[in-house]
Amino acid sequence: MQLRDTPAQQRFREELRAWLEAVLPTLDRPPSQDDWQARRAYDSHWQALLYQAGYAGLNWPAEYGGRGATPTEHLIFLEESELAGAPYVGVNFVGLLHAGPTLIAEASPEQRERHIPAILRGDEIWCQGFSEPDAGSDLAALRTRAVRDGDHYVVTGRKIWTSHAEVADFCELLVRTGPADGPKHQGITWLIMPMDTAGITLRPLMTAGGSTEFSEMILEDVRIPVANRVGAEGDGWRIAMVTFAFERGTGFVSEVVWARRRLVEIAALARENGTWEDSETRRRIARLAAEFDALWALVKRNVSQAEHCADGIPGPGSSVFKLRFSEARQHLDDLHAEVRGRESLAFDDEHHTYDGEPGYERLRSLAYTIAAGTSQIQRTIIGERILGLPKEPTAARNAAAASAVSAPGAKGGGR
Amino acid sequence: MDFRPTQDQLALAGAVRDVLGKHRSPGTPGEEAPGEDGPQTGAGGVGGVDVALWRDLAELGVFGLRVSEEEGGLGLGHAESVHVFEELGRALATGPYTATALAAPLLPEHASGRHRVGLSDLTSGAPYLLEHLDALDTLLVVEVVDGEAHAVPGHSQVLRVEPIELRAEAVPHPVDPCVPLHRLRQKPLRGEIIGDAATADALLREGALLTAAYQTGIAATLTERAVAYAKQRAQFGRAIGSFQAVKHLCADMFARAELARAAVHAAAVLLDDDRADRDGADLPAAASAVSAAKLLADEAAVANARAAIQIHGGMGCTWEMGLHYFLKRAWALSLAYGRAAEHADLISEAL
Incomplete structure (x- = not known):
């Protein structure tokens, strides 16, 4: 049990640090978050720089153009990038963290050949078409229909929370190919939808923070080639679950580093404006520092476990991290506002980059306990998958239980 | 980096757990309900200590864990100690385990665990409550240097006091019925100075770490007990653990x-690294990590004890269910080796 870099990890860290030091001063100031074309150009440029330096697809297998780095090296990359103030993954998020890993795990050789190198270079932007207005936490209830018509699927429905849809080239799309009244986890299919196909309408959804990060996506008779299907028809739920495991494992790691540094800034501000004299405020800041340090230790525990398990896919332990981090992050932004006092009522962000502006971060963090599985869903995952508690009764399971009870010999026990 | 516990650390924890499993402990379901005198003062017990358990753990080497092999110890580090103390917490092992383990590197003649050592931090003033006094062979007292103000870091020292020379009265009803308390009637104490301020700080820091590990054990075992009960207890026709609220x-x-x-393990590793460097360069970071661990572990133990009682319903509040022992110990330990506010202040100084 130790936390120190091995000599190889130390070398990796030093090389990365030197590269970041050299390359970051060459970047322009980040564009306004509302200027989607500029954001795409900025994020793609950063991705291209990473690609040229051999840091793109860090944890992807070398045979697909990745670096084949270990989970620990990936953690070092995220830590050092955040400490150096490097750009976030930005509009490449879905391609690099969702679609790419899923394509590597499940797609055909032709599909991989077509998309993987382009995602790595930053030439291809992806968005996600999973959630629907009536299928949020209960994602498997999705109803967007795909009807086979020759060598095409004809897709009709509504998708929501589609980040970066304005500039995306492709969408990872979950559709229902099975009967609407069939078992909901079956009959779901995973499709690659080119975003320039006819029949796609985007309706921007402005968040409480004023950002146009998300869209609602209306699909009317969108024709998608059958060749764009990943995996078998009806196997989409299992494939989507692969994506989620990646999302929970690495999604918030660099944010812990950010939050810990933000806390030091808040402490400095509190000393400056006198709120530090209030022992309650001071101790709340300290309590949060303890929480973030512990979360960082938990990340290292999870990464060490992933490094030494066969598939490298993060386990359900990452739910504990997601649950506690998202709540701590909201406390952090509230505390920042409290220390700023009435100053927290004024946005100070003339360039609309939003990044780090405390008032905006406070509103943005509302979504932390909701996105990527709500806190309630995380608690259910911990309760059922880790602690082995019986599942919550649902309409479907009630029906199954009723038929089991009526069967001879079946006796209702404790569960 | 490999932050997983090693096979050796897991084996050590397993060996301690095996020994603990051979002895009764307060709060074990199915054990005969103990009376007000506490469960361990019966046959073979002295001053609230189960002497047979103490002897078996001493034979395993838990007191000399961090004493060098030349001096008869196991030559291991904090990373191993926290695994042992988490197991002690799981079993709610009762006695001056923390103080005796802390004293061993200081007084190597005590590494065998043949003598029981207590430790009291009297720097913050009254009340002066001593635990397990009748079971102690030696008492270490962290005390303010004569003429100095109370609770100023760097102005304390470690005294070695003979317990039988103390004038103290037994507290008739300690909240934690397993841990006898005495109220000290006499100050200042006379004793031999065996450590300076740095020694005192190190003792209290390491004590906070071991206590945090013990509290983690309480938090973990209560999670398991509450989950087991939630799977088995049925209301409204189904296991209560199937309801989201539970x-x-x-x-x-x-x-x-x-x-x-995770916080306790990180603090242990950082303290070990600091010791390995022998330059104290990382000590502020390690000290903050210990305070973070103590804060979170105290919270976890107390909150989990309350939650376990809540999940057990009415029976959770009874003497015979035994959950109250865990809550009472968690309360007591959260006031030992630094309260939440003191650790928060320590952390805030480093921010």
């Missing part, structure tokens, strides 16, 4: 215990 209480218990354990 399931989510259990999930929060698990999250608190896991986060506290």
Whole structure:
């Protein structure tokens, strides 16, 4: 049990640090978050720089153009990038963290050949078409229909929370190919939808923070080639679950580093404006520092476990991290506002980059306990998958239980 | 980096757990309900200590864990100690385990565990409550240097006091019925100065770490007990653990215990690294990590004890269910080796 870099990890860290030091001063100031074309150009440029330096697809297998780095090296990359103030993954998020890993795990050789190198270079932007207005936490209830018509699927429905849809080239799309009244986890299919196909309408959804990060996506008779299907028809739920495991494992790691540094800034501000004299405020800041340090230790525990398990896919332990981090992050932004006092009522962000502006971060963090599985869903995952508690009764399971009870010999026990 | 516990650390924890499993402990379900005198003062017990358990753990080497092999110890580090103390917490092992383990590197003649050592931090003033006094062979007292103000870091020292020379009265009803308390009637204490301020700080810091590990054990074992009960107890025709309201209480218990354990392990590793460097360069970081671990582990133990009682319903509040022993110990330990506010102040100084 130790936390120190091995000599190889130390070398990796030093090389990365030197590269970041050299390359970051060459970047322009980040564009306004509302200027989607500029954001795409900025994020793609950063991705291209990473690609040229051999840091793109860090944890992807070398045979697909990745670096084949270990989970620990990936953690070092995220830590050092955040400490150096490097750009976030930005509009490449879905391609690099969702679609790419899923394509590597499940797609055909032709599909991989077509998309993987382009995602790595930053030439291809992806968005996600999973959630629907009536299928949020209960994602498997999705109803967007795909009807086979020759060598095409004809897709009709509504998708929501589609980040970066304005500039995306492709969408990872979950559709229902099975009967609407069939078992909901079956009959779901995973499709690659080119975003320039006819029949796609985007309706921007402005968040409480004023950002146009998300869209609602209306699909009317969108024709998608059958060749764009990943995996078998009806196997989409299992494939989507692969994506989620990646999302929970690495999604918030660099944010812990950010939050810990933000806390030091808040402490400095509190000393400056006198709120530090209030022992309650001071101790709340300290309590949060303890929480973030512990979360960082938990990340290292999870990464060490992933490094030494066969598939490298993060386990359900990452739910504990997601649950506690998202709540701590909201406390952090509230505390920042409290220390700023009435100053927290004024946005100070003339360039609309939003990044780090405390008032905006406070509103943005509302979504932390909701996105990527709500806190309630995380608690259910911990309760059922880790602690082995019986599942919550649902309409479907009630029906199954009723038929089991009526069967001879079946006796209702404790569960 | 490999932050997983090693096979050796897991084996050590397993060996301690095996020994603990051979002895009765307060709060074990199915044990005969103990009376007000506490469960361990019966046959073979002295001053609230189960002497047979103490002897078996001493034979295993738990007191000389961090004493060098030349001096008869095991030559291991904090990373191993926290695994042992988490097991002690799981079993609610009762006695001056923390103080005796802390004293061993200071007084190597005590590494065998043949003598029991207590430790009291009297720097913050009254009340002066001493634990397990009748079971002690030696008492270490962290005390303010004569003429100095109270509770100023760097102005304390470690005294070695003979317990039989103390004038102290037994507290008739300690909240934790397993830990006898005495109220000290006489100050200042006379004793031999065996350590300076740095020694005192190190003792209290390491004591906070071991106590945090013990609290993590309480938090973890109560999660398991609450989950087992929630699976088995049926109301409204189904196991109560199937209801989200109960399931989510259990999930929060698990999250608190896991986060506290990660904090405790990180603090242990950082303290070990600091010792390995022997330059004290990382000491502020390690000290903050210990305070973070103590804060989170105290919270986890107390909150999980409350949640376990809640999940057990009315029976959770009874003497015979035994959960109250865990809550009472968690309360007592959260006032030992630094309260939440003191550790928060320590952390804030480093920010």
